């Protein structure tokens with residue numbers, strides 16, 4: 249979802265800004281733009297609906313010269329994806345430029361007031377209101393005489409104007425502001441939408457997540473809620489709304505820019521699918537303890553005694569992360585015998601479920617920035633529950649606000665459709681089930697068996713990836729179908745939901761995931777020769793039951809694609825097409841079966857000519873409600 253970049257220093261701002269925007273493309277966007285303060289006292293702008301390549305094409309013709317600037321990728325909330333609605337937006341007579349992530353809920357009344365005061369609007373966005381408000385407050389501040397000794401020096405009117413503006417806004421924002429008359433300053437402010445400042449030598453960078461900063465600097469500062477940053481080439485001042493000047497908390501940026509490169513692949517999604525043996529190894533690294541037949545997590549911040557007291561667990565998340573939570577429900581109830589509930593974060597944040605004192609709430613999230621998940625976490629904290637996160641992005645808002653947590657260590661996930669983060673979430677949940685299980689019912693021998701299975705998983709995933717060519721052939725057969733059913737039971741019911749979501753997200757085909765037996769109560773009416781059913785049917789406790797469901801679809805003439813165990817002739821004889829995964833402990837099948845399902849969605853989307861890594865209307869990181 250929307251992305252922000254900013255630069256101030258000795259170099260041409262456009263270079264970092266444009267590259268930074270490209271690094272933010274993965275978040276999902278529909279237009280982009282830059283504003284640069286020229287050395288000749290102008291505030292120049294270039295904006296374009298569509299891809300960043302369109303913006304880059306325009307910039308080749310009208311290079312923006314100057315060393316202070318801001319840039320933005322927009323994901324439309326208020327107003328369509330047009331050049332006019334793209335950020336930056338200008339305030340007053342063009343003396344202020346603003347880029348904004350988030351949503352201003354009271355923008356309509358503010359807009360009305362500003363129009364009455366004579367301000368002219370050029371877009372349908374909520375952001376333009378912020379730009380005019382800053383310009384309005386600034387003109388009033390500049391009318392005052394300012395003490396030269398003011399702690400914010402000659403930038404005091406700017407800081408006060410921004411602060412006065414923020415006080416009038418209801419909603420969420422990550423903001424970056426430049427001023428035509430002040431080419432040597434950049435102001436950023438945060439409430440609800442993340443911002444990170446990169447520290448260079450005689451220069452500063454700004455971005456809405458750390459990915460654009462990789463390779464430019466290693467020293468960073470995350471802004472916290474209600475903080476404002478006054479940034480000049482040589483100095484960073486952080487001011488809190490209530491506490492005044494605060495000491496910035498410097499951190500080292502980990503990761504490399506190269507991890508975002510495509511390498512030999514043409515799509516990030518395929519690259520990330522193939523990274524899974526390694527991302528799973530990284531998720532397990534140092535966490536399995538054979539000596540005690542249990543697991544170890546460094547960051548839970550709860551003692552084993554406190555954890556033993558937990559009598560209920562709530563997993564919350566959105567999209568794919570919610571599906572991982574469902575896998576976790578099966579795992580934890582099975583191995584640890586603790587009741588688990590899985591709630592959509594967008595529902596949990598407004599629900600008021602009765603919760604026992606000893607409920608532990610886990611926010612599951614790849615990005616750590618999803619607005620609904622963050623709100624649900626905060627609501628659980630407000631109620632006094634212990635909150636933990638299972639998160640990929642280190643130091644993201646959710647990782648920082650939770651009382652503790654578990655990192656996935658999956659590396660940057662760029663493809664909008666989550667793949668490696670999902671399987672890492674599942675393996676972390678399985679490891680957590682082992683850990684909690686060993687505190688309750690699991691014997692030493694059972695613990696060891698689970699460890700052995702988990703250790704074998706990365707190699708099994710490697711084997712599962714060998715089906716890629718066969719998946720492509722199957723995709724060729726079915727890619728023109730308009731509807732798909734995905735069916736599985738028990739552990740593989742969430743796998744079916746996730747398989748359907750993958751197809752929907754990137755190929756725009758209608759797909760429904762269902763518990764296999766439940767299809768008799770509705771979806772079976774959809775079955776015809778052009779509606780394939782994808783069955784997740786490895787051997788296990790419910791194999792025969794799922795086989796009956798499969799026969800029921802077959803009897804009604806529906807094509808069947810099965811994901812079954814290597815060499816399973818019984819399935820292969822009935823299904824039209826069978827994809828094989830290696831035999832494994834049953835609890836690993838949600839991970840193993842996801843591999844062919846991810847590949848199937850990928851190949852179908854490619855055959856349909858879809859933009860796999862940047863599917864229409866979707867965003868990687870959904871930072872609005």
Ligand code: G6P
Nearest residue numbers: 566567568569613614615618666
């Ligand atoms: C968006 C993404 C999904 C993701 C969901 C939750 O909808 O497109 O791929 O599963 O957000 O994101 P999170 O970062 O919280 O896991």
